[in-house]
Amino acid sequence: MAENLIVPTMAEMLAQGQQPEVLFWVGCAGSFDDRAKRITKAFVKILNNANVSFAVLGTEESCTGDPAKRAGNEFLFQMQAMMNIQVLNAYEAKKIVTACPHCFNTLKNEYPELGGHYQVVHHTQFLKELLDNGRLKIEGGTYKGKRITFHDPCYLGRANSVYEAPRDLIQKLDAELVEMKRSKANGLCCGAGGAQMFKEPEAGNKDINIERTDDALETKPEVIAAGCPFCNTMLTDGVKHNHKEADIKVLDIAELIANAQDL
């Protein structure tokens, strides 16, 4: 069921002598994970609808190296980083948007020293920019009055102090934004960061995603909003663990906006 998504690649753009306004860094989760692909598509629908000139690297994209670096493999990280930087610099990328806070953090903070200087924004920041410039209209509709709680991804929040953009977008949906007891700088991790996503947790008495989902459920939400494909997975599992998946949806901010726009 192919939708009519317009997704130019940098190579295609270059062949036509064009430079897009922004490069969309899809990330591994956004490219391969079934759940995260829906987020990618939702974001692309918004970009298409707002006539944003963007392009992806497509098959020229590779892992930023974040999970390798956080697992301690600096060699692998820097190899990935330098290969990606060669590609990005060859296309003269200036501005990068990504829906993954881990890619966002790595591209923004760890690539410059290795020769990759770009303006890097998270997709919630980019959507907020579009909104502020009048290029994106958000109307309540679907989510009007609904209780939505936002889970701060560590690599967006604490790591890079981005707290307001996702919240501003939720409020634009005329939804009731309810904060968890631990939010913003005090937010609790979903349990996936630092390469935990790719291994079993150490022995303990609870899984971190269950602990965090409990925080979210306390707010009696109809939707748990996330801004990270990994948090999304962890919280979705947490909701299922509590057998609440019929009542509570875990959705990315991009999905909320795309749904509200009926895209």
Add this chain to the structure above:
Amino acid sequence: MSFLVNIFFAIILTLGFGYFAINVKKLVRNINMGRDVNRSDNSSARWNNMLMVALGQSKMVKRPVAGFMHILIYVGFVIINLELLEIIIDGLFGTHRVFAFLGGFYSFLIGSFEILAVLVLVAVVVFWARRNVLKLGRFANPDLNGKPRKDANYILYFEIVLMSLFLLMNAADFWLQQAGVEHYIQAGSFPISHFISPVFNGLNEGTVVMLERTFWWMHIVGILIFLNYLYYSKHLHILLAFPNTYYADLNAKGKIDNLESVTKEVQLMMDPNADPFAAPAPGADEAPAKFGASDVMDLNWVQLLNAYTCTECGRCTSSCPANQTGKKLSPRKIMMDTRDRLEEVGRNLDANKGVFVPDNKSLLNDYITQEELWACTSCNACVEECPVNISPLSIIMDMRRYLVMEQSAAPQSLNAMMTNIENNGAPWQYNQMDRLNWKSE
């Protein structure tokens, strides 16, 4: 003969500060065992951090009860120590309340010291109760079993004794002033201690003079002992919080440093013109330094300063997602272990004329286990929480680097993830050529 007392005082003072200076030297030597890291940039942001976070206690008040009580003790400590100047001059020159000539201002000072002393006492009692009666989670935590828990209480007892001596000393002085005893000039105001002074009623003047002198001596000697206790305790934070906040990492918390030694290797690998068989350039560094850290000497000096600065408050551990869910990782323990190992290495140097004799121990495994290191989600909650900008995360990352790059000792599933990234550019086994398939699915 009275000058003998002054000489005795001078000797005590010299011993007190002298012994402290020796330990400070050790402290500096131990911190300098760390690898070099440049933190001389951006001094205005660094001063600002120090003023806000250390002097201004901005991160303490995130937890309002502890924060407020801590500010009472902190302000009390700093301000009451102004009195120390007078005590030292009086002690050296045989004067009594040498600043009395300040008149009304002097009364104001002494009066404020007394009120602060009472507030400090109240706060210290509350802190003691939080540890010993309420047994708050972060204080009941097994990290503190044994010496650290006692250390915390000793510090509180010390503060109670010092503040009490200060008030008793003033109470006796006030009583003697009222009695018009020679040498005890009318000076100062005693909003608190004048309530205490009636306990001396009925004693003869000589006895009260003796008591006043005893309190005075015990107070200054107590301060000197406390000063020297700092090095052996978690209480060093009262001094090290300042350099620690100054030298703290200014980058976004998400940024983990890129190892330069690795950058060189990778650049060489990717340079098509590089000659893989070339002899190293003359003067080039010899064998590359070890990747990551397995012992304290592999950490940088700021990480070691962090370890000495930690006062074991446990805010990091109480906010750590791994620790909250029962895993062994405790960021506070990472800092305590680093300090304890550093001290051990320092004692080794002392015992062997400044040369480290291998002791078949290391920070990794003997202090910090792999299980602890692998439980970290790198969420930065510990870094965010620390009231003096310590980063337990940076030590965890450096130790993971050692495990992976020097020992290939990552958990199996992480090795699989890394192999996937190497082979197909994603942490899962998907072909890089399929990266855009989502578009048409």
